[in-house]
Amino acid sequence: MSDYLLEDSPLSAGMIYRLLSGSICPRPIAWVATQDVSGKDNLAPFSFFNVASVTPPVLAFSPLLDGSGQPKDTLRNLEELPECVVHIGSEALIEALNTTSASLPREEDEFTLAGLEKNSNARRHSATHCCLPSCLWLQAL
Secondary structure (H helix, E strand, O other), X not given: OOOOOHHHOOOOHHHHHHHHHOOOOXXXXXEXXXXXXXXXXXXXXXOOEEEEEOOOOEEEEOOOEXXXXXXXXXXXXXXXXXXXXXXXXXXXXXXXXXXXXXXOXXXXXXXXXXXXXXXXXXXXXXXXXXXXXXXXXXXXX
């Protein structure tokens, strides 16, 4: 195995993403639900996701910018309304996970596109979540 310094790499950002995301296997996928201030829901998968701290409890995921260097919906929503629901994607939902990774106009709903049922009866938060067994409500730091 040879050493490779990525900061001096001639590789594209897309190639570096595939190299890094493929280096940790298996890895959990965070499926993050957010909502903007007008109540529009967003659901997006994040492969750069892990536990960052136990005390205080912190989950970390890394929203990437879109192809033109602009924030995607998740990041914009978190700036407007700093809370989210994090689901853990499973193999049984891989098709829906992949569907929600599509670049959609902001007004389109990934829950609907993926055929997921929403559960908006959540107790303390406004971010909608889907009816899946594992989810955590979080406030953005």
